Amino acid sequence: MAWAPDGREFTTAATFIAAPDLDCPLGSRITLPDGRTATTVARHTAPGLPVPACTEVTTE
Known part of the structure; x- marks a missing residue:
């Protein structure tokens, strides 16, 4: 969890695609x-x- 400047709590996520x-x-x-x-x-x-194979990594 993270906190916004006004005090609200929120969840962030990031996803990246790798070889x-x-x-x-x-x-x-x-x-x-x-x-x-x-x-x-x-x-x-x-x-x-016709699409490449990949690894998808997601963080939260």
């Missing part, structure tokens, strides 16, 4: 600049479709 061979196992933790840690990892493949 499919990124070594970020499920349950890994990323430390954000403010000290928060959280991670969800999803590996995407699309066999037969």
Whole structure:
């Protein structure tokens, strides 16, 4: 959770897309600049479709 200047509490999230061979196992933790840690990892493949495989990492 984070706090707005007027005192309201809010949740922020960030998602980044990385190469499919990124070594970020499920349950890994990323430390954000403010000290928060959280991670969800999803590996995407699309066999037969014209889109690249990738690793999606989401923090909250």
